[in-house]
Amino acid sequence: MSHIPGVRQAQKQKTRQALLDAALELLEGQSLSSLGLREVTRAAGVAPTAFYRHFRSIADLGVALVEEALGSLHPTIRTTVSTTGDGEERIARALELIAGHVDAYPAHVRFIARERHGGVRPVREAIHRQLGLFTAEVGEALAKDPVSAGWSEEDVLMLAQLYVDLMLGTASLLLEAPASEPGARERVSRMAARQMRLIGIGRTHWLDRPGGDR
Amino acid sequence: MSHIPGVRQAQKQKTRQALLDAALELLEGQSLSSLGLREVTRAAGVAPTAFYRHFRSIADLGVALVEEALGSLHPTIRTTVSTTGDGEERIARALELIAGHVDAYPAHVRFIARERHGGVRPVREAIHRQLGLFTAEVGEALAKDPVSAGWSEEDVLMLAQLYVDLMLGTASLLLEAPASEPGARERVSRMAARQMRLIGIGRTHWLDRPGGDR
């Protein structure tokens, strides 16, 4: 199966990608639940009925967009977490990577932030599933750090969740920061850096509470 | 002006409220940007044209919904923050209040979580404006605590933002926790409690970093 790409399959993928791209662009100004099938095909330069050759429905296309968007986010998160250096360096590097990703894939970031709590159930579920995987991955990386010695698995996961949420929230804020005033981005970054710093401090003192873990 | 309510004004407010209620209910399964004017009036039992007597557009209605939803959230946040007792008690009490609010106004919570990053600009802005006020308010309460002695105003605000985001995120998770498995709610609460605990620890050690505040 899938022998050689083939002229046929290649053209199909091309149209499919055109649909995804058109949808993503249209989604900058609205939510997925208001996106129309005809609207998408029109923007993609394709007949309305061609849509059905690729997706069963708009919700289906949305799920495909989740894969695409979080696929591009995956390597970024991985390198963000596994950066070396002391705390302050890691924070700076992480913020650079986030800002870079926002610049490279603004529409993807917007899509995920918007549809994470959006009105289309299957898409919401797909996002939460993927973010769960990210959280687990981040948790794994955190567990390797000597600071995490003696931590329960549940505690590592709650820390990972805190970081993932913060990253997504920061990315969304960076996206909405008006390009008119460049100071806005700086302000968001500095705020996020402080928050990461505070979480880091809480992390290093997590086990010296009265009663220890639990 | 506004002499006595008057039969006339009272009926108008009643219809207006019917529109808001109908919209809020319809929004449980979709986003604001896909909500139709006719859809709302139909659900409210009113002619389509009556809509224009109350709102200029659906976006306008959305902004009104923001006021309503965050008006009901306001007292909850206030009491949450100003709870007395030691750290652990405060966390438990805060989580109770959040869970109580989610049960009392589920549609409001869903609306805010969804439209915070939603596809309708004016609504997004209204939410961010209101959340900014909440953050400032929380910050004010935090500043009064002796633990915050020596904190810069900016640091207090970043902590407040951390708390507000955590509260909203937790509320949203509680909302999506399936009623079929009651353990899900518990799990969400326990996770949120740990996160609040960690942030609290970071807070108490914020100033004993090498270099202190800056």
Place this chain on the structure above:
DNA sequence: CCTTACGGAGAACAGTTGTTAACTGCATGG
């Protein structure tokens, strides 16, 4: 009591929506 102002209803509009069916052309595999 009588006029005015206003909340709401009704009908009509041009435009758009999702989905169906029947088609065309051409790359593919035997």
Place this chain on the structure above:
DNA sequence: CCATGCAGTTAACAACTGTTCTCCGTAAGG
């Protein structure tokens, strides 16, 4: 080289959308 399968098109459908204009009943204010 030819028959098959499939990506994409065209045409048509009933249903629905937001908005305008015109009308109606009645509470409000003099």
